[in-house]
């Protein structure tokens with residue numbers, strides 16, 4: 162069975178497990194680097210990117226997660242997870258995993274809109290997708306190999322690049338599992354091609 166790990170250092174990881182299981186895969190909470198060997202794909206959840214980064218360093222996850230991604234294994238970053246995947250963070254010298262060729266802006270929707278919901282069309286994946294945004298980042302620009310999957314009011318809120326998927330919102334907080342299902346498919350395909 163396809164096993165998907167959810168990085169369980171801080172943030173909304175339990176909800177992701179529920180969404181992974183509703184999408185037909187096995188979900189495990191990843192708290193130790195050895196567990197990366199047991200999983201076919203990894204979700205980095207929302208939360209607070211600076212806090213998650215601090216814990217990534219504390220438990221020596223940075224290089225092992227980079228290697229996991231560089232081997233072609235799929236990683237899905239949601240909200241803070243998107244910030245952790247980015248190669249550039251606006252207004253900051255800090256870069257975390259730097260695996261995805263995207264430039265992000267943190268807390269990009271401003272204080273008036275701390276959290277909100279919007280119906281999005283996600284290219285080739287879902288129409289009228291119910292997206293929950295919480296102190297969300299958006300993507301200001303993407304590199305050549307990265308495709309934009311969704312925008313909201315002209316700002317990029319979902320993108321894909323090879324084995325990496327990222328979104329600004331929280332796909333685990335509703336019963337709309339279409340984006341998680343798409344990630345499960347990516348993981349199943351990568352698993353087949355890495356085995357052959």
Ligand code: GLN
Pocket residue numbers: 206207208209210211239240241242244267268295296297298
């Ligand atoms: N604002 C958070 C950050 O910068 C992300 C918010 C979220 O994950 N819901 O890390």
